[in-house]
Amino acid sequence: MKPESHVHVIVIGGGAAGLAAAAAVEQAGLSCQLLEAQTRLGGRIRTVPLRSGGLFDEGAQMVNGDMHAVLGLASQAGLHLSPVPRTGIGLCLAGQNTRRFEDLISVGELHELLEEQVVRWDSPGEVLRALRLKLAWWNTPWESPGEAGRGLRLLVERRTAPKESLAAALRALLLEAEEHAMAYSHFSEILGAAPEDVHAQAVRDIFARYASERDDLEFQVAGGMIGIVDQLASELRHRPRLGAPVERIRTTGDRVEVIAAAGVWTADHAIVAVPPPAARRITFEMDNSDELAALLASFAAGAMIKTVLVFDRAFWRLKGFSGTALFADTPGLAVVDGSGDGPFPPRLTAFLGGPLARQWAVLSQEARHDLLLGRLSRVFGEAVGAPLEIGEAVWIDHPWSGGGYNATVRVGGDPDAVARLSAWGGRVRFAGAEVAGRFWGYVEGAIHSGRSVARQIAGTAGAGVFCETGSPRATSR
Ligand SMILES: Cc1cc2nc3c(=O)[nH]c(=O)nc-3n(C[C@H](O)[C@H](O)[C@H](O)COP(=O)(O)OP(=O)(O)OC[C@H]3O[C@@H](n4cnc5c(N)ncnc54)[C@H](O)[C@@H]3O)c2cc1C
Numbered sequence: 001m002k003p004e005s006h007v008h009v010i011v012i013g014g015g016a017a018g019l020a021a022a023a024a025v026e027q028a029g030l031s032c033q034l035l036e037a038q039t040r041l042g043g044r045i046r047t048v049p050l051r052s053g054g055l056f057d058e059g060a061q062m063v064n065g066d067m068h069a070v071l072g073l074a075s076q077a078g079l080h081l082s083p084v085p086r087t088g089i090g091l092c093l094a095g096q097n098t099r100r101f102e103d104l105i106s107v108g109e110l111h112e113l114l115e116e117q118v119v120r121w122d123s124p125g126e127v128l129r130a131l132r133l134k135l136a137w138w139n140t141p142w143e144s145p146g147e148a149g150r151g152l153r154l155l156v157e158r159r160t161a162p163k164e165s166l167a168a169a170l171r172a173l174l175l176e177a178e179e180h181a182m183a184y185s186h187f188s189e190i191l192g193a194a195p196e197d198v199h200a201q202a203v204r205d206i207f208a209r210y211a212s213e214r215d216d217l218e219f220q221v222a223g224g225m226i227g228i229v230d231q232l233a234s235e236l237r238h239r240p241r242l243g244a245p246v247e248r249i250r251t252t253g254d255r256v257e258v259i260a261a262a263g264v265w266t267a268d269h270a271i272v273a274v275p276p277p278a279a280r281r282i283t284f285e286m287d288n289s290d291e292l293a294a295l296l297a298s299f300a301a302g303a304m305i306k307t308v309l310v311f312d313r314a315f316w317r318l319k320g321f322s323g324t325a326l327f328a329d330t331p332g333l334a335v336v337d338g339s340g341d342g343p344f345p346p347r348l349t350a351f352l353g354g355p356l357a358r359q360w361a362v363l364s365q366e367a368r369h370d371l372l373l374g375r376l377s378r379v380f381g382e383a384v385g386a387p388l389e390i391g392e393a394v395w396i397d398h399p400w401s402g403g404g405y406n407a408t409v410r411v412g413g414d415p416d417a418v419a420r421l422s423a424w425g426g427r428v429r430f431a432g433a434e435v436a437g438r439f440w441g442y443v444e445g446a447i448h449s450g451r452s453v454a455r456q457i458a459g460t461a462g463a464g465v466f467c468e469t470g471s472p473r474a475t476s477r
Contacts, residue, residue, distance in 0.1 A: 007031040009457055010258045010267040012246045012282075015043025015401075016060075016443045017432040018273030019232035019240075020069075021450030025271075026237050028458035033238060033265055035258065037245035037400050041233055043275075044401050044433075045443065047224030051389050052310045054344030055224040058393035059306075059404065060443045061338065061349075063219050066212035067444035069451070070228055074221055077231040081219040082341040085314075088322035093329060093379050094178040101324065110183050113173050114166075115204050165411045166203050167195035181328035188332035188354035191408050192302020192395075202409035205418060209440035216442070222340055228443065245400075246274075249428060250285040256427045269457045273431040273450055276421070277301040277402025286428060295421050298413025299434065301402030303357040307350045307372060308338060308391040314346035315383040323348055325379045332356050333375060345388060350376065353405070361396045368392075406441040407434050422449065429453050 007030075011022040014036030025032040040046070044059040062084060063070045074081060090101035170183055187195045191203070210216075221227050233240070244262035249270055251257075256270045272279055276299035284292055314337070316323050323337025331354060338349030350372055352360060360368045369390055376384045395404030409417050422435035431453040436445025 005033070006255075006266045007033045008267060009033075009269045009271060009454075010035065010256065010265050011271045011273055012249075012258065013043065013273035013278075013432070014038075014041040014240050014242070015273060015432070015446060016045060016229065016232065017436075017446035017450035018043075018271070019229065019236070019450070020447040021271045021273055021431050021454045022238075022240070023232060023235035024451045024454030025457065027235075028454065030458060031238070032236075033267070034236070034240035035244040035246055035260060035262075035265070036240055036242050039243045041240060041242070042226060042229040044395070044404060045225045045229050046393075047226035048391070050308070050310060050344075050391055052345055054310075054340065054342065054347075056308050056391040056393075057220070057225050058391075059395070060225045061220050062217045063221070063442075063444065064212055064214045064216050065218055066214055067439060067442065069447040070221075070444050073228050073231045073447075077227055077234075079227045079231075080222040082222045083219055084217045085317075085337040085339055086215075086217070086322050086324065088317060088320050090322050090324035090326075091379050092178075092182050092326045093375075094181055097178070098379055099178065101326070104179055104182055107186060110186070111207050114169060114200075115207055164199055164201065164415070165196050166191075166198040166200045169200040169203075170195055178328060181331075182326060185326055185328045185331045185333065188356070189326075189334045189351055190353065190405070192304045192332075192353040192357070192403060192405055193300060193408060193410075194331075194355050197300060197410055199409040199411055199413055199415050201415035202413070202418065205415075206408070206440045209436065209438055209445070211438045217336060220338070220340060222342055225443065232447075246282055248283045248285065251287070251427050268427065269460075270428045271431050271450070271453050271457070272428060273446075275299075275301070275401050275407055275432055275434055276417075277407050278400050279430075284428070286426075292424070295414060295417050295424075298409050298417035299402075299407040300410040300413075301397070301407045302395070302404050303354060303361070303397075304395040304404035305352045305357045305360060305368070306393045306395070306404075307352075307369075308347050308389075309350065309373075309376075309384070309387040310345050310347045310389040310391075311383075311387055312345060314339065316348070316380050319381070321380065325376075327375055327379075330356065330375050333372075335376065335379075348376070348380075348384070358396060361394050365392065429457065 009025045009032045011018045011034040014034055022032050022034040046058045047055050050056050092099045092104055191198050244260045246260045248259040256267050258265045276296045280296045325335040327333040333352045335348050335350045339346040373385050421430045424430050431449045433441050433446040436449040438448050439445035
């Protein structure tokens, strides 16, 4: 097939990362063609209207005050940021008990403990600690073995369980049963996977890349996160090609050939801004394609069902509840008050991540909603059973993203896959939320990653160097 055209850079994928990369490439004075598989831009950002008024962000929705790339784009586009309502009591359902969040371990504390645990997992001090607990166990009454008993179990598990999993690291924290169940549920939700299947070392790296002391759920973009996509797209000089899934990328000497059903393009460089599970569907023909295949295979796609429940009034607030809830007995289920500050009716937004999401996904939508409403009514009461409207987005085995929220490194994968893929050099480079050096797994991270790869290429191409303000400046080279 005759090449459509030759450009400096081809960007594959029109999500936040690809759009940011393409805009940055063009701002550096290089020519660029973006190819997107779907007939729309945005990837895991997609905003749809609700019957009851307002919009539903089926994918990304929230940002915090340290996510400067997203905030900058919102400000350029004149978008209003609406605070996520968080006042009131957050709840955790464990067995028959509904506990206040504040009476349990905080998520921040949990992340810190886990980080320490992964670091010391193999240290002699850790083994000694477990042995000391075992000795203490002999002097502990049988009816209340407490931490010592759990220490003994840990010692046994250290010999039997695959120690690299997040589940093993969580057990090693010796949390109380309810706290452990809560932690397990929390990680199933944020990773969209069972902690048994996720690499603990990789999770620690994800925390390290969260470049903020603030909660991630501070603001939502009024008018939907799609406003950020529109702003990024408006910065492009050359129109993206939609409905052009890339099938093959081949490096030949001094150029890259990118092959899609829609045509063939050649370029000096390609930026693959496609999540690793989707990138596995592309055939790479280059020197180190075996090594690349192993890296891409290290990631497992997350499974996530996001549901919005619209109500005529925020009845949970009348009870003093914030709307935040985590279900320790339904691993992976969490709820937040997703109401905006506009004229539209209030809403709760539920996230179900991990294996349970996969189980629920094969049920009928009606059965799924009944299950969800049943769970929520145990925390918020019967009023939850009469929503004005339910909207739902199932991010499981999605053809172009793999799933949601993101793909994480699985047990058995290369724990350094994120770092190695983001440092992948040569004519074909990788960008996206999954390889982001800052704010891994967020829209902010995707934008940051796209811009940073574009900067590297602009540097090697000797073009104008992209600066954060967005305008190119001449390079001294
Ligand atoms: C339900 C849900 C809620 C979320 N909530 C938040 C949140 O509140 N805040 C936040 O910051 N983040 C959130 N995220 C995460 C965030 O959406 C993603 O991390 C981010 O949007 C990823 O951007 P990306 O550009 O890296 O990848 P994507 O958005 O997945 O973009 C990749 C693009 O590549 C295209 N593509 C794939 N294969 C090919 C191919 N072969 N050829 C051409 N194109 C291809 C896809 O169609 C897609 O458009 C959420 C995600 C989900 C699913």
